Amino acid sequence: MKVLLINGSPHKNGCTNTALEEIAQTLQEEGIGAEIYHIGIKPIAGCRGCGACTKLGKCVIDDGINEFIEYAKDFDGFVFGSPVHYAAACGAITSFMDRAFFVAFQSGRGEVFNHKPAAAVASARRSGTTATLDQLNKYFTISEMPVISGRYWNMVHGYTPDEVRQDLEGLQNMRILARNMAWHLKCLEAGKKAGVPMPKEEQIVFTNFIR
Numbered sequence: 001m002k003v004l005l006i007n008g009s010p011h012k013n014g015c016t017n018t019a020l021e022e023i024a025q026t027l028q029e030e031g032i033g034a035e036i037y038h039i040g041i042k043p044i045a046g047c048r049g050c051g052a053c054t055k056l057g058k059c060v061i062d063d064g065i066n067e068f069i070e071y072a073k074d075f076d077g078f079v080f081g082s083p084v085h086y087a088a089a090c091g092a093i094t095s096f097m098d099r100a101f102f103v104a105f106q107s108g109r110g111e112v113f114n115h116k117p118a119a120a121v122a123s124a125r126r127s128g129t130t131a132t133l134d135q136l137n138k139y140f141t142i143s144e145m146p147v148i149s150g151r152y153w154n155m156v157h158g159y160t161p162d163e164v165r166q167d168l169e170g171l172q173n174m175r176i177l178a179r180n181m182a183w184h185l186k187c188l189e190a191g192k193k194a195g196v197p198m199p200k201e202e203q204i205v206f207t208n209f210i211r
Contacts (some may be wrong), residue, residue, distance in 0.1 A: 002033030008093025
């Protein structure tokens with residue numbers, strides 16, 4: 001079992017990464033593989049709403065999203081981390097998640113995210129964390145992904161990595177989150193071995209409210 005932790009910050013070794021490293025280390029102590037994936041600083045386009053992924057099975061924009069989807073399918077759980085920019089998730093991870101989740105759904109790649117546990121982590125100097133977490137968690141709930149929590153909102157505070165390391169409560173919550181993720185993954189594995197079936201699938205219904 002392994003978890004992919006996505007660092008949405010433009011800073012590879014910044015505050016968001018500091019929180020993700022705490023989670024990754026605790027996951028490994030729990031016997032769960034963990035890898036941090038930095039989305040980088042190259043421009044990530046927003047979704048064009050062209051719908052081409054429905055026919056092509058991939059996004060028409062070639063900026064790494066298709067490669068990420070192919071890579072992510074082999075992981076059992078996810079943690080998406082973002083710094084707070086203007087009381088919301090940063091623009092890069094917003095475009096990244098918009099397209100990754102939309103392409104996976106529209107192209108019939110449900111195995112990438114569906115029913116896999118996920119967590120969101122926000123890093124801020126001061127405020128905007130709960131709005132960011134609310135934004136990120138919506139990607140999970142639309143994909144039937146169990147949302148993993150800690151004992152508080154999944155956030156750390158600090159202007160530098162050293163300041164984040166002084167946020168003892170925040171880092172403790174990262175460890176609690178990691179243990180909850182590990183426990184959930186182990187329960188899923190035990191359920192599979194016991195023959196517990198996956199939830200029954202229904203054909204998706206779309207209802208437009210203006211007729």
